[in-house]
Amino acid sequence: MANTAETAAAPGTPVVRLDGVSREYGKASGAFAAVSDLSLDVPRGSFTTLLGPSGCGKTTTLRMIAGFVRPTSGRILLEGADATSTPPEKRNIGMVFQSYALFPHMTLRDNVAFGLRTRRIAKPEVLRRAGEALELVGLSHLADRRPAQLSGGQQQRVALARAVAVRPSVLLLDEPLSNLDARLRVQMRQELLRVQRETGLTAVLVTHDQDEALELSDHLVIMNGGRLEQQGAPREVFPAPANRFVAEFLGYQNFLTVPGHGPVTVRPEHTRLLADGEAAGGDGVLLDAQVRGVTYQGSHCLVEVAAASGDGEATLHCLHPGDDVRPGARVRIALPHRHLVALAGGAGTEDR
Numbered sequence: 001m002a003n004t005a006e007t008a009a010a011p012g013t014p015v016v017r018l019d020g021v022s023r024e025y026g027k028a029s030g031a032f033a034a035v036s037d038l039s040l041d042v043p044r045g046s047f048t049t050l051l052g053p054s055g056c057g058k059t060t061t062l063r064m065i066a067g068f069v070r071p072t073s074g075r076i077l078l079e080g081a082d083a084t085s086t087p088p089e090k091r092n093i094g095m096v097f098q099s100y101a102l103f104p105h106m107t108l109r110d111n112v113a114f115g116l117r118t119r120r121i122a123k124p125e126v127l128r129r130a131g132e133a134l135e136l137v138g139l140s141h142l143a144d145r146r147p148a149q150l151s152g153g154q155q156q157r158v159a160l161a162r163a164v165a166v167r168p169s170v171l172l173l174d175e176p177l178s179n180l181d182a183r184l185r186v187q188m189r190q191e192l193l194r195v196q197r198e199t200g201l202t203a204v205l206v207t208h209d210q211d212e213a214l215e216l217s218d219h220l221v222i223m224n225g226g227r228l229e230q231q232g233a234p235r236e237v238f239p240a241p242a243n244r245f246v247a248e249f250l251g252y253q254n255f256l257t258v259p260g261h262g263p264v265t266v267r268p269e270h271t272r273l274l275a276d277g278e279a280a281g282g283d284g285v286l287l288d289a290q291v292r293g294v295t296y297q298g299s300h301c302l303v304e305v306a307a308a309s310g311d312g313e314a315t316l317h318c319l320h321p322g323d324d325v326r327p328g329a330r331v332r333i334a335l336p337h338r339h340l341v342a343l344a345g346g347a348g349t350e351d352r
């Protein structure tokens, strides 16, 4: 099924543009910003992900794109045109939520057709498109069932089919997989990606799960406290987190200050634990350290050490291929220059 949403906008125009968007709640005296001065573009045909911890403003951002929440300031452009005050029903947007929000008394076919009926489309065409959307998510054979007869994963597929059936100019997905059990969640990621690729739709996914975000997105937007922290392709962002918040959120654990480098982070697999007298070999930073703990993980050990770094003692986690170190041992840690990731804003956790 092709995305035939008609657009007058030029091909390079982002489907969604947020231009300095803020949303405050509460009275002027104690106003609180759920989203602060957020600017971002959602490229056409992209799978864009808003990633951040709970409460960072992801849902508010999505609801502003959909038109359910009005920005306190800033502009929202859809297909290049100012849509800041366009009502939701005029925005041509498809939404999928964490809760499936299906109508229990309707068949799957009618659930999927629902969004189409409210748009002046002839009945045969409504049924054709609903059938097509159900087929896309692999549920054609259950079209006459009701939601209660389906598993959670199947219900979420119906919700996806319903959102896709209207051929929206942007598909908004708010933590659509978080209600599913772990295995199904991972399986459904690929399903989501396939549907997005096959339809050619532009998608904006909200999630707090970094693995999900890395696997699905071609454009990643990391948020914290209502603000944008970093954006780019996962392959750009992951190896080069801009600051400690992003690094920690993406799973980096080692934070230290290295003379000549300043605050840096380094992944456990990029550290090397040297046995007594072992030569470092190659260029890098060498730190004296003492082993605090060793966790056996089969193919390797995770070794926690206290290392002498530029700003005193730093706790480092090192992946070590052997099982030959014990707590209390004095070791040296080699950190290759090319794996040291410089962090802006200091090695300490930023207060916001």
Ligand SMILES: Nc1ncnc2c1ncn2[C@@H]1O[C@H](COP(=O)(O)OP(=O)(O)O)[C@@H](O)[C@H]1O
Binding pocket: 025, 026, 033, 034, 052, 053, 054, 055, 056, 057, 058, 059, 060, 061
């Ligand atoms: N309608 C509202 N009234 C007051 N505060 C709100 C409202 N909606 C969201 N918030 C607050 O704004 C912040 C961001 O919320 P939300 O966008 O839901 O975050 P996320 O989806 O990232 O978890 C939270 O602190 C939340 O409590």
Ligand SMILES: [Mg+2]
Binding pocket: 058, 059, 060
């Ligand atoms: Mg949310």
